[in-house]
Amino acid sequence: MYKSVIRPFLFQFDPEKIHHFTFASLGLFFKIPGMKKLMKNKFHQKDRALEREVFGLTFKNPVGLAAGLDKDAKRYKELGALGFGFIEIGTLTPKPQPGNPKKRLFRLKEDAGLINRMGFNNEGVEAAVKRLEKNKGEVLIGGNIGKNKTTPNQKAIDDYKMCFETLFPWVDYFVVNVSSPNTPNLRELQDKKPLKNLLNTLQKLNREKEARKPILLKIAPDLNNKQLLDIITIIKETKIDGIIATNTTIGREGLQSVHKSEKGGLSGQPLTKRSTEVIRFIAEKSNRAFPIIGVGGIHSADDALEKLQAGASLVQLYTGFIYEGPKLICDINRAVLARERQL
Numbered sequence: 001m002y003k004s005v006i007r008p009f010l011f012q013f014d015p016e017k018i019h020h021f022t023f024a025s026l027g028l029f030f031k032i033p034g035m036k037k038l039m040k041n042k043f044h045q046k047d048r049a050l051e052r053e054v055f056g057l058t059f060k061n062p063v064g065l066a067a068g069l070d071k072d073a074k075r076y077k078e079l080g081a082l083g084f085g086f087i088e089i090g091t092l093t094p095k096p097q098p099g100n101p102k103k104r105l106f107r108l109k110e111d112a113g114l115i116n117r118m119g120f121n122n123e124g125v126e127a128a129v130k131r132l133e134k135n136k137g138e139v140l141i142g143g144n145i146g147k148n149k150t151t152p153n154q155k156a157i158d159d160y161k162m163c164f165e166t167l168f169p170w171v172d173y174f175v176v177n178v179s180s181p182n183t184p185n186l187r188e189l190q191d192k193k194p195l196k197n198l199l200n201t202l203q204k205l206n207r208e209k210e211a212r213k214p215i216l217l218k219i220a221p222d223l224n225n226k227q228l229l230d231i232i233t234i235i236k237e238t239k240i241d242g243i244i245a246t247n248t249t250i251g252r253e254g255l256q257s258v259h260k261s262e263k264g265g266l267s268g269q270p271l272t273k274r275s276t277e278v279i280r281f282i283a284e285k286s287n288r289a290f291p292i293i294g295v296g297g298i299h300s301a302d303d304a305l306e307k308l309q310a311g312a313s314l315v316q317l318y319t320g321f322i323y324e325g326p327k328l329i330c331d332i333n334r335a336v337l338a339r340e341r342q343l
């Protein structure tokens, strides 16, 4: 139904406009009495064998929503009801900001991909907290945090600290995003010295809390092996809880679409192979010393299984969810169950 009726309709429109329309419709749809229950019955795979204990949290299944789709925590309940085991909100910044000028999101149909240069458009961390105050805890929430565009890199730590403190009571884990290609110079924060400084600062704040929360680092797929080895050392030294691999790529290999030269981060099928390579490299070189959440070009259950086999403990979807619809969550969970029963 999604691929034969809904997607052809949605794909006729500008991708950003249709995103807002779909989000509004999702809200209305779930207001229909009985709809939430119906959706849960249709899409939820309830099985203890799907549960995952990762960095001290219990995930009801290993398939999450990646950051960027529900930046402002507007639809985490509805998206949770579609079967996701966890929802990552953000990237959030201290102050609201409009992001880059439009048009900034492109659908690469021939490549089953997207290019975006959104630039952390979001309503600010406090607006998200207001929505999270209404959370009934039905789904785990990750808080992905970043810095405002106008904050220079030398002061970036203050932005991350502010987001960390403000979100702390409302999320289950944190993601430090220093890997978006769409905020000028942000990726420089992935360099050894600033990165260690940032993660140590957040860890210090974390340890001062009554009960600390997991902190993960989200990395770019464009790092070379030497940089990935440095990241592994930093994770071990700062003792943060894990990695999300990967964000979008600035690479443009083998694309067909007319939009292939647009600036921004590329996601979807063209990213599948590289993000799995990064996961495998980190898992092997670190001797699986910490958990990895695998994301990048998961469009089928097999893509997800491959990432889990490469060393991911959990996976996340964004572009594949747009192209394949909510059934993909269910398909992946079924495949995970089937694989488990074989073992």
Ligand SMILES: Cc1cc2nc3c(=O)[nH]c(=O)nc-3n(C[C@H](O)[C@H](O)[C@H](O)COP(=O)(O)O)c2cc1C
Binding pocket: 066, 067, 068, 069, 071, 090, 091, 105, 114, 116, 118, 120, 144, 177, 180, 218, 246, 247, 248, 266, 267, 268, 269, 271, 295, 296, 297, 298, 316, 317, 318, 319, 320
């Ligand atoms: C339109 C769009 C916006 C995104 N915004 C964010 C963001 O704000 N923060 C972030 O960490 N990742 C963001 N991402 C990256 C995704 O979370 C994900 O890491 C990436 O798209 C690769 O996964 P995919 O191929 O399944 O889309 C965004 C991706 C897209 C397509």
